[in-house]
Amino acid sequence: MKDLTHYTDLAAIFRYPTPKRESFIGVWRKIIWNGLTEQGPKLEMFITHVQEKTIAAQQEYYISTFDVQAVCYLDIGYVLYGEDYNRGIFLANMKKEQENAGNDCGSELPDHLPNMLTLLPKLGDQNLAEELVVSIMIPALEKMIESFQATDNVYKGMLEVLLNVMKNDYPASEFERFNFSSQEKARSFECLPQWRNIK
Template sequence: MMKNGNLNHYKKLAYIVDYPRADFFNKVKEAEKSLTGYDTVTLSIFNEFSQFLNTTPLEKVEELYLRTFDIQAVTTLDIGYVLFGDDYKRGELLVNLSKEHKKVNNDCGNELSDYLPNLLKLLPKITDEEFRNELVEIIILPALAKIIKEFEVKSINMKNNVYKRKYKTLIEQPENYGRIFLKPLLIIQKVLEEDFNSSVLLEEHGDTSFTDSIITEIKID
């Protein structure tokens, strides 16, 4: 059940995990301001992320973003893939989510309907409270839990070993900031859990991980 009736902050939170364009730093500041009143742990994580951005050139932030979510990725923000991999269930989810986006004119841009920022922007536009709660509790939060788990050092090292065998080289991943985009994901998770008074168990969608999917894809290739 939803605790916070005003969900407009999700429009702003969507930008903190979207591709860092020229206005990224300002978008992050706006999102941080929208969370006044949330618990100190969430705000502390946000402050750490903001401090990093204040001392890091945009070009470097872009590199880290791509290394995290795109090229030799740590994980993906396509939550249907996180939950179901290439199973037909993801196809069904994409179709159903596309319908929901169209109902409320939520523009998905060049990304798919299960892209996390698109779903965050969708939340404030949904008028069916039961559907919105189910979307958060059954789809978004379980996917976030699995995405966040991919940032464990053991999991990252395993993926890097696979990438190195496949591509013969490994794109640099700074030790200090290689996991910096874990912070905005933790922020979103904590805000969702507080707003919807909900938490999630990973086993709801089985044990297949992004790491497992990457290993399988590379074996097939």
């Protein structure tokens, strides 16, 4: 059974900054430097950001990246579907999975990236975890990374790190990837077979 607990630690990177995030630095380094050394410099840039900026400055940076006049959105369903009605279906199904797993989403939506990351190790079905990563999260992360014009944004670097962690965890998956073309969106939603008949 694949150990996915590192996604809980990585989720802290993408949550609204609090003083608690510094406590994750050691485990972030262990996750990345022990298996993905080429991604280490990006992590170190983020750690410098955490250690050298005040919490207020980190919060402002986070808001300008993900909230007010956002460069990038962290709600995976929105990244995939925009305002398309299928986003509502996706949200409903993610809510069901989050509740079944007992994963507390707090005040954020069930498809918020940190909530989807903390869900992965709580899923009893390893195939569903793989399918979520390969079919949904990897394509969404690639789209999110493309939305950054500034190459020096530390969150762009950390999204790239997360993407590489996922690709390293599932290097030869046979699950179908989400297709962003408008003609294929409805069909690509069907890549999660357990959800096909949920209304």
